[in-house]
Amino acid sequence: MITNADVSEALFQLAESHPAGDLRFALLRTAYAVFDHPRELSGSRRLPESAALEVLPALAMLRSCRTPDALSAAAHRLAGPNGLRGSSSREGFLTAAEVERTVASPTSPDPRCLRGAAHWHTRASDGAGTLESMARACVRRGAMWAVVTDHTRGLACVNGLDAEGVALQNRSVRAWNHRHGEELWLLQGLEAEILDDGRLDLPRAARSGVLLIASVHTDLADRRDQTGRLLRAIEEPGVWALGHPRGRLFARRSGVRANWEVVFAAAAAAGVLIEINGFPRRQDLDPALLGLARDVGCRFLLASDAHHTRHLAFDETAIALAAHGGVPVSAIVNFEPLDHLASARPDLALP
Ligand SMILES: [Zn+2]
Ligand SMILES: [Zn+2]
The missing domain is CATH 3.20.20.140 (Metal-dependent hydrolases)
Structure with a gap:
């Protein structure tokens, strides 16, 4: 399953792949919105309310991916000139949806x-x-x-x-x-x-x-x-x-x-x-x-x-x-x- 953690990480990487400006800002805002969303997006029809309008098509494309390979391919199609890169400053964090799921588990x-x-x-x-x-x-x-x-x-x-x-x-x-x-x-x-x-x-x-x-x-x-x-x-x-x-x-x-x-x-x-x-x-x-x-x-x-x-x-x-x-x-x-x-x-x- 593709989780909010996967989608928000893809959005952070996409944001950083673009030069500073409106698109980068919209992608970042949406990355945080997915990170903070209390329900997993896959399988739900609603998108986070604070997601930026101009990147909703990109978000829809990413969250409809079924496998990590498909997600990575989609991110590469959307990437800007700086390329896609992870960051240790985002490692080892739980999304709001993961927190909800974890505390509900026996x-x-x-x-x-x-x-x-x-x-x-x-x-x-x-x-x-x-x-x-x-x-x-x-x-x-x-x-x-x-x-x-x-x-x-x-x-x-x-x-x-x-x-x-x-x-x-x-x-x-x-x-x-x-x-x-x-x-x-x-x-x-x-x-x-x-x-x-x-x-x-x-x-x-x-x-x-x-x-x-x-x-x-x-x-x-x-x-x-x-x-x-x-x-x-x-x-x-x-x-x-x-x-x-x-x-x-x-x-x-x-x-x-x-x-x-x-x-x-x-x-x-x-x-x-x-x-x-x-x-x-x-x-x-x-x-x-x-x-x-x-x-x-x-x-x-x-x-x-x-x-x-x-x-x-x-x-x-x-x-x-x-x-x-x-x-x-x-x-x-x-x-x-x-x-x-x-x-x-x-x-x-x-x-
Ligand atoms: Zn304090
Ligand atoms: Zn303190």
């Missing part, structure tokens, strides 16, 4: 059994919702506990929280728990910057009682090996999880280079969780590296990286990645009750 971890909603942002940094509205949306999704992780005021986020902002949010978290803690227990986290030398942009004194996700947001196009930077970050006191470890972005960049086996072994030894970031353009880690992390004994945190209430559903993309990477439910903290977190972190405020 071998996938069941999204209905998720207890913890982790890694999401509010207006206090670069999110769109208030703490309250995001927490209510977590309740609607069936979560029992949730971790807000706004950005710290690092190099890459001017809107991040400073010490005063952290204290202010802590008061709101406590107020929520006082009123609604039996429904959903909120925990305060922070998404801190891993600086270029591997240290974090947050003083040690500010890390107690906070679930810290350490993430790379800078030097992501640097082709040098960054194992040392990540190892240093893992050793930093108070780190709970390594956020979107590769820092990759779909169709844009492949992210940092590192000796991942060494990084994962260090995380496993230090008890630092490896994040599975389900934001569809991130999908970080990818299934192949997840398998490697699982094999060296890592434990995992599913993250929606939501910047809006409707993004909280991206934890299903993270579940699909876990399923493809062979990560068992028993290795994912989001499926555990709150008191399991408590045993590892006596500094947390718990019910």
